[in-house]
Amino acid sequence: MPAPLEEIIPSTTIDSTPDDVSPIPVTAQDIVNCSFASWYERFRPVTFKSKVVPLSTDFVHYLNADGIYLPTDGAAATIEELDSSDDDEANDSQQNQDDNVSKITPHFPMIEQAIRQAVDDFGGAVFPKLNWSSPRDAAWISTTQSLKCSSPFDVFLLLKSSDFINHDLNHAFEVCGQDQQPENDISYDLVLRKWHDLQPSLEFRCFVKNKEIIGISQRDMTYYGFLIDIQQELETKIYQFFEDYIHDGFSNTNYVFDVYIQQDRQKVWLVDFNPFAETTDALLYSWDELNKFDIENDDPEIRIIESTPEANALNCNAPRFAANMVPKDVIDLSDGRSIAEFAEEFQRAMALSATQQDDDDSD
Numbered sequence: 073m074p075a076p077l078e079e080i081i082p083s084t085t086i087d088s089t090p091d092d093v094s095p096i097p098v099t100a101q102d103i104v105n106c107s108f109a110s111w112y113e114r115f116r117p118v119t120f121k122s123k124v125v126p127l128s129t130d131f132v133h134y135l136n137a138d139g140i141y142l143p144t145d146g147a148a149a150t151i152e153e154l155d156s157s158d159d160d161e162a163n164d165s166q167q168n169q170d171d172n173v174s175k176i177t178p179h180f181p182m183i184e185q186a187i188r189q190a191v192d193d194f195g196g197a198v199f200p201k202l203n204w205s206s207p208r209d210a211a212w213i214s215t216t217q218s219l220k221c222s223s224p225f226d227v228f229l230l231l232k233s234s235d236f237i238n239h240d241l242n243h244a245f246e247v248c249g250q251d252q253q254p255e256n257d258i259s260y261d262l263v264l265r266k267w268h269d270l271q272p273s274l275e276f277r278c279f280v281k282n283k284e285i286i287g288i289s290q291r292d293m294t295y296y297g298f299l300i301d302i303q304q305e306l307e308t309k310i311y312q313f314f315e316d317y318i319h320d321g322f323s324n325t326n327y328v329f330d331v332y333i334q335q336d337r338q339k340v341w342l343v344d345f346n347p348f349a350e351t352t353d354a355l356l357y358s359w360d361e362l363n364k365f366d367i368e369n370d371d372p373e374i375r376i377i378e379s380t381p382e383a384n385a386l387n388c389n390a391p392r393f394a395a396n397m398v399p400k401d402v403i404d405l406s407d408g409r410s411i412a413e414f415a416e417e418f419q420r421a422m423a424l425s426a427t428q429q430d431d432d433d434s435d
Contacts, residue, residue, distance in 0.1 A: 143177065
C-alpha cells in the first residue's frame, strides 16, 4: 500500500459539482486482506513468483531506527583506500570510528540468508517490498536506479531509505479511524519477488466498488501513443481477467488491484492489491469521483494519457518522488561517491557524531 501521495488529477476529470462525498469506510480487515501474505497463495498461479520472509521484532525496530546502517554483504569495495597516516592520534581516532561502525552494523543472519537464497532461486535478482508497499520512493538511491536487488545490502539500503516502508510499519491503519484498529498485533513480512523487466506502459490500476470495476487507469504517467490503438483490447482483457480470477477470489467489497499485461498481450498478471482509500494513488481519476461513482447509472472507462502535453502537465517536470529524496547536506556528504562509498562514509559520519555526543556527555 503506497504512502499517501498528492493526487494527480488531469483537468478533464475535475468535477465541479459542489456535493460533498464521504469516502467509503475502510476497515482494518480490508487493510489486512490487502497484505501480500494474505492473498499470495490464493493467486499464486496468476502472479509473479515470490518468497515471504517473516520479520522479527528486532528487524522491525532496526527499520524504524534513525540512521542508515547497512550489512557489508553485497556492498561494493570502495574505489579509493583511506590514506595511511603516521599520526598515532589520527589512527586511533579512525580505529575508534571503525569500531563504532562495526558495533552498529546490522546483523540479521537468517534474513540475510533468506535474501541470498531468494536471489539464487530467482535468477540473480529480486524486487523487495513489505506487507503493502515497495520502497519505490527510494529507487533513486540504488546503483540501478530501480528496485532490482542482488544482495542483502541492496535490500536493506532501499528499505531503510523509504518513506513508504515507514508508512507500512507505522501508519497502515490510520485510514481506518481510531475505532477500526486491528484486533491482533500485525506480523510484518519481507516479500522478495522474482525480478522481471516489465514495460511501464503496460501496467494498469483497477478500481473496484461493490465487487464491480468502476475504472481502469494507466499507471505510468507517460504518453504512449500505441496504447490508443489497443485501448479496447486492453480493457477487454482486464475485465476477462477480473471475472476469471479476482471477482470471486478476493474477499473485500471495495478495493484496488494492479495488473501487468504481457507485451504479446496473451497473458495478464496480478501485481498487487490496495485498499479503496486515498492512501492509494488514484492516478488519472480523483478519489472524489471514485467515491461518487454510481454503479447503476455511471459507465466505467479505461483512462490513458492521450497526448504529450497532457503527460507533461501531469508530470510537472519534477522527478518522481522528489519529496522523498534526501536533504542537501546529505547530498553534500556524498561528494560524488558511489552508493557503496557514500553508505560507508555516511556510517562513519554517524558513528563520529555518536562518539562526539558521548564525549560531550562525559564532559
